[in-house]
Amino acid sequence: MGAERHTIISSDCHAGLPAAKYRDYIDPQYRDMFDMALPIQTEMTDMAERVFLLKEINDEWRSGIEDQLAGAWDYDKRIEVLNGDGIAGEIIFPDGITEQNAPPFGAGLQMPTKDVTAELQWAGARAHNRWLSELVSNNPARHFGIAVCPVLWDVEEAIKEVRLCSENGLGGVLLPLLTGEYESYHHPKYDPFWEACQDLNIVVCF
Numbered sequence: 001m002g003a004e005r006h007t008i009i010s011s012d013c014h015a016g017l018p019a020a021k022y023r024d025y026i027d028p029q030y031r032d033m034f035d036m037a038l039p040i041q042t043e044m045t046d047m048a049e050r051v052f053l054l055k056e057i058n059d060e061w062r063s064g065i066e067d068q069l070a071g072a073w074d075y076d077k078r079i080e081v082l083n084g085d086g087i088a089g090e091i092i093f094p095d096g097i098t099e100q101n102a103p104p105f106g107a108g109l110q111m112p113t114k115d116v117t118a119e120l121q122w123a124g125a126r127a128h129n130r131w132l133s134e135l136v137s138n139n140p141a142r143h144f145g146i147a148v149c150p151v152l153w154d155v156e157e158a159i160k161e162v163r164l165c166s167e168n169g170l171g172g173v174l175l176p177l178l179t180g181e182y183e184s185y186h187h188p189k190y191d192p193f194w195e196a197c198q199d200l201n202i203v204v205c206f
Helices: 019-025 027-052 053-064 066-070 074-083 118-136 155-166 188-199
Strands: 010-013 090-096 144-149 172-174 203-205
Touching: 010 074, 019 027, 019 118, 027 053, 027 118, 066 074, 090 118, 090 172, 118 144, 118 155, 118 188, 144 155, 155 172, 155 188
Parallel strands: 010 090, 090 144, 144 172, 172 203
Antiparallel strands: none
């Protein structure tokens, strides 16, 4: 009896540009602020790596697989890794985890609600979503991109972003995991957002 064939879909892949390269995707009016924030973001990430005793572990993990890690932003390298692992398709969340490539202004995987400016976090989210749309456009059938959407700040803005992301080939949205001092997700104010996601067949992730 011949071997069975299986289609493998990775449900937890990640992608993100090296931090400095997000500048081209930031709305022009926020680029000066981006230039000021970038070294702070880099320093804070480095500090967290040291404080939580992750640097030695991460350095050892990176050794010898730098090309694979570059697949978080380099499409050709990404395809090499996917093909090598036998992965037919992937769901792509933000951040490359260890490579200083979270979206700017706190618009990354965690999307904190404290010590961030709503306007800037939206700018960071839009920058990541623009780039991610470009990435998945290389092969939309293979890459399912999850947009960053800090809905807590502005439901109407979130609906606009969801529609734009859907038009540009992204299939889901990532919302802040914790609502903090803001209304929980069962609050009626979010109903128009849920309706928009349902109408557009957008997958909601936390």
